[in-house]
Amino acid sequence: MVQMATFSFMIGGNRRYWLFQVFGWGTVFLMNLFFAWSYDRLRTFDDRMMFFARFGILFILGIVFTHVMRMVILEINLLQKKLEKQIYGFTLLTIVFSTLSALLYIGALYRYNYLSAKEIEAIKESGFLLTLLSSTVNIFIFYVIWSLIYFMYHYIAKSRKQQLETLQLETLVKELELKTIKAHINPHFIFNSLNSIRALVDENPQKARKAITELSNILRSSINVDKSETVPLEKELAIVKDYLALENMRFEDRLRVEYQIDEDTLDQPVPPMMLQTLVENAVKHGISKQIEGGVIRVTSEFDSKGSHQLVVLNTGQFEGKITPAKDPLDPLSQGFGLSSTNDRLHFLYGTKGKFEIKQVADNLVEARISIPASQLAL
Template sequence: MILGKKHYWLLQLFGWGCFFLWHIFGAWSVDRLNIPEERLIIIQRAAGFALLGLVMTHFLRIAILKMGVFNKKISVQIALILLLMLLTSFLTGIIELIVYKRLGLIIKAEKMIFNKSLLLMILNNALAWVIFFTPWSAIYFVYHYIIAAQKEQIDTLKLKSHIKELELKTIKTHINPHFIFNALNGIRAMVDENPQRARTAITELSNILRSSINIDKSETVPLTDELNIIKDYLALEQMRFEDRLVIEYEIDEKTTGQPVPPMMLQMLVENAIKHGISEEVNGGVVKLISEMDDHILVLTVENTGKLKEQQQGGGFGIKSILERLKLMYGDNADFEILQSSPNKVTARLKLPLIL
């Protein structure tokens, strides 16, 4: 919950209300309230003191904000707040003296000082206000930074949410149009010679498109759901590559229920097909591996081929993966892509394991 104007006024009223009660209690504890001629004056003075303190500290706050004190260096902030606090104390001392004199709220002890020196009376009042305004200024200084910290935290969360929303929308629109074109062409070719396979292919394509539409409904999906989409994707690609594409799975059953970011692994598989298998005359192998390593879920995609520059961070897919991992896991996740052997590229995701 962020502190705002409502909380500021509640704190102001509570603080100066406590001061009023403390003032009355102090007068009562030294029998000042038992002096009939001073009893009403003391109560009125306590109320006036609290009201004047409330009004003047609010004007002090306005001055601090109008001058943009909190936009300056910390040393300048402290110096300006001290200067404004002293000026406010002096001004409040003068206002207090004028009001009390006009309303006849000056008690006997003060009349003696007032008759001797008006300046001494003003300085005496100003010093009293300095004693009260100093802790108020310190509290407000801390109060401001609490608000600023909370606002910054909320703004950061909103920004992350906005970035994530844009990222997911971008991913949704990034389904490779060439893949859809090739899949539809493959389905059309099968309609007559293998109607059953054509119907299955339409279902597989439908599953992939549905998955892309629903990607922003949850941050993660079970690994088994992600693998089902990948199997549909690879089945459609196999229509195009036929014997040139060999698919292998090495899936640890203990990992299938683990949550993973939707379509992240699928993007790595698409990357393996696009930059690996399609570039090889004789095709090659795409292998998916999932395993647990201590408290880390390790997802690996291996493919036949050579690592290209756009696969090392320059392409949309890799950039998207890195940004999403940073947003979702901070420094607790890792991604690497490397030429693991002369003719094999390995992409590896490491995600925190949910026990």
Template sequence: MSSRRISTYWWCQIGGWMGYALMTLFFAYTYNRLEWLTVEKTLLNVVVGIGVTHLLRHFIIAGEWMKRSFDRVWGILLAAVVLSSLVYSVLINTIFTILHVQGRTSFSLPQRILLFSVDFLPFLFTWILIYYVWHILENNRKQQLESLRLESLVKELELKTIKSHINPHFIFNALNSIRALVDENPGRARTAITELSNLLRSSMQTEKMETVPLEKELAIVRDYLALEKIRFEERLKVEMDIDENTLEEPVPVMMLQTLAENAIKHGISKRMAGGVIRIRSYFNGDRHELVVQNTGHLNGHARDEGFGLMSTISRLSILYGPKANFEIRDVKEDTVEAKISIPVAAL
């Protein structure tokens, strides 16, 4: 048990018993019975009470009673409370007798022990109830913190797993583009290798990041599309409509590149005449919307089984939960639109 926990326990012990002492002396004063003997007996009650409850706590910890369900331990707790009250009564009466502070009484020692034990039971029941409830709340708090830590760890591992797939997936496609140019046009192949080098450098720099400014993400996308344009030549046209006010907005790293790659793989590359890729970024109220359009169609269903789109959906869920939205749909007869909607970071 940490020093902080021990300190909290002792503050509660001392504070609780001092409250009991003040309450006792207040009632004695109210009924004109406050005298030095009353003060002595009250202080002795406090000292013995602290000792007995601390001993009870020792047995609770040693027996690991707090780790058991209440329906299995309530009988043990009840027996411990009754036994502790008898121990308290025997101790306090013995001390009173030794110090001659008992005062005049018509009760015998066994009767006094029984009476003191019964009087102490409500205090001890209150003590054990507070102690038990406090530990339940503390354990629940620890479990919640542990759950949050585990959830955070799982999300971090999921993001790392997704990223580890995104980069090799992209590299594989890029190398295919270069391979297609090696024999046909070595000069352009060298240019493609330079573009790929830029992409790999950007990818390594952002590897440990969850989000990057849109401006940096766009630089990655431009390098990627420049590389793909070497392969597709006139079959690939690129249009960008970027609101400059969105350039500093954080976006999930490599996500826009993934959508652009998906658009080429499932759209442009499937058409003999090629097509157009349009990338838009704009604010829509308190939302930042990123749109990638490509020439093509969905054939009546969304291509949500591919890794690129599944990774996009997973990452948005991990990073933003229900605050983010992703959809892919036909917007015209020959145009597919993939749209990401995330909260504006400044809000």
């Protein structure tokens, strides 16, 4: 009972394998039946009985020996070895098991008298070894086909599994990098905002309290948007407006803000905190260094190619290039904001996402983000 249960479990656990086994050796049987019938070798009842008996033995031996060969392959872990060793291993096993199968096949034909008088006479003339060699070569062909199919099936399955694992690893790395970048953007933004509030505490406590309220709104929004890779532009724009309202308390008349927003772009998905990072950069490196202050203009529109363009134009001078931060684990390292913008666009959109910052006039700097437009929003 235990053996029957084990056998039943083995078949149930490898249903696809056993279906292939029966289908493959059944195909061999049907092909031989077709050729025997085509060459008129099944004329009498005895001929038909002889044929079915002989190929019934071949069918059973084929299933049993290839299954044992599969067990050996799994036992020695052949499929996990180098390709050269796999080829040598499959070749050796195919020769050994086809020889054993041929030996038992001839022995069964002798034992149950499934050889014709003409075949017995031919064996006596050529000798047993030559007969065994001839039978081994015929059976070897079937075993080679079985080995090739088994090898190719697992080779392709292994390659697909490796490709899937590689894609999963790349996705995981991408998610971790995006989370790392987001984790650094928020502290960087918070530190600057707290510095702005600190400057108002002694000068104007009432404005400082209002600034704290603005900061709490920004932090609440930033916590929510961190949960996804993209957010609607409308939500991102709300954070930008809160931030600029906060900075306007510190700079007063030195900071002028303009918005040129195409209403059709408000539903467009954008990376969270990205536009705010550019605006923060414009304030820190542009407006704050101008004695008379300046203007920040935020633009959102579609270009002629259908791409979504986010532009931050500010008074100031752009010096340097967009380079990765010297220490990407240090949120205060120079260049982190711009380099993180470049990196996030690359992770999210590949070559379709573009970011550039340049001097467009004597005292005007333009930061431009180009990302694929969402067709649903359009």
